[in-house]
Amino acid sequence: MNGTFVLRIEDTNAELAKPEFYDAITEPLKWLGLQWDEGPFYQSQRSEKYLEAINALLEKGFAYRCDCSRESIESRNNVNGFKGGYDGYCRNREVPDDPNVSIRFKTPKNQFVKIRDTIRGDVTFDTNELEDFIIRRSNGTPVFLVANAVDDADMGITHVIRGEDLLNTTPKVMLMWEALDYGQPPEYAHLPLLVGEDKKKLSKRKHSVALGEFQTMGILPEAMVNYLALLGWGPNDDKEIRPVEEIAALFSLKDINKAPAYFDMKKLFHINAEYIRALSPEAFSEIATQYFQLTGWEPINLDFDVLSDLSSSIQERIEKLADIVKLVDWLFNEEPAVETDPKEMKKISKSMSADKVADVLDLAIEQLEKCDWNEEVIGETINGIGQTLETKSQVPIRVAVTGRRIGLPLFKPMEILGRQKVVTRLQKARADLG
């Protein structure tokens, strides 16, 4: 898609002009690889421009000063039974100029404002439904509606693509746009909102949807972008998983669905798993290593080459990077996964008698102490034990060595762990059995 991506921080409200909010916007953009071409521009630093526009509006008679308090408006409305918001009390009151007085836009009556929306077609609003809204607060600061109009004109914005929650504010901006004589307005596209499980708007305050959480979970940015593109849109050739460039080539604002979409974690995980599996061993271990640093998991024996060696069997077993840990922790830590150790042996006993488990361990200790130490021989040895004992021999050994009942194919990682550690762990498990 062609165009210039302008990053504008709409922090006209002083509470929002804080670095942490800025980071909350820019960090995820960077993570996703969505680099902007111009900016960031901070509306909090461009107040004069907005104030100028407000003065122009005032001079041309499109706005007026108002010193009503919330309470006075409400009490008047209670008496008059007026339900349209602000009643226009100060319209003709000539409230004296004072920096501590608010300014409202004088919305015309009996008019229709039509906005052109690429996704929704023409949407018209009756101006009688719009109250005389505040454009400058009583503390002298402009509100975002003015800032929007001024900046869009000033920066030559051609496309405004944003959430549907802003659709209703658009006519207000358009009214000022016309009053300020800005000419051709930008093209709008109001995107459907994402909803949570409660079917409510998924956003900033209520649900915590910080993209950073996906990063710490171990979602790959490419997978995230791919999944996000699939919300509210789909390629017509049914091929869902594909690079951004390809998506961009097929994508069109016109094709976006109008209804809110539910964010499906399971599908995100699936797409992420596909991206993970597509990684080369080197790329995978590189990404995994960086991920461990990010999350602070630094086992004493962590080894890049080992990771790379085992990558394919790890890759096909995880759906997010966080899943790697429980697959390899026993290999990189001195001890097997502790939390499961004794109990897991008992669980085996349910499907295999305790005597059988003991027999398997005894034979394993005896034979693994002296056999050749490589993947093939280890496998043959363990399978041989299973045959002579007529049982499944892998499970008890797996639990003894890894501390878990499920995990990677055993033989290769056992070879890597080394005979000494393997035998020691087997002996310990045997001893615990009593």
Place this chain on the structure above:
RNA sequence: GCCCCGUUCGUCUAGCGGCCUAGGACGCCACCCUCUCAAGGUGGUAGCACGGGUUCAAAUCCCGUACGGGGUACCA
């Protein structure tokens, strides 16, 4: 309440009047493979919100109803 915007399998979607006995994906179920767990393979489950029109023909166009979302601030 009022004003906007919506409504295709549980979820995300394809579909732009005949190709639809509605296609794909995730999930779920079954089977195959397998001395763990996965991955992979095969098959299955499930949907055009409802009611009226328009038309030779409607998931597709129009109107209602129901339901959902958003807005209704000196937040954005």
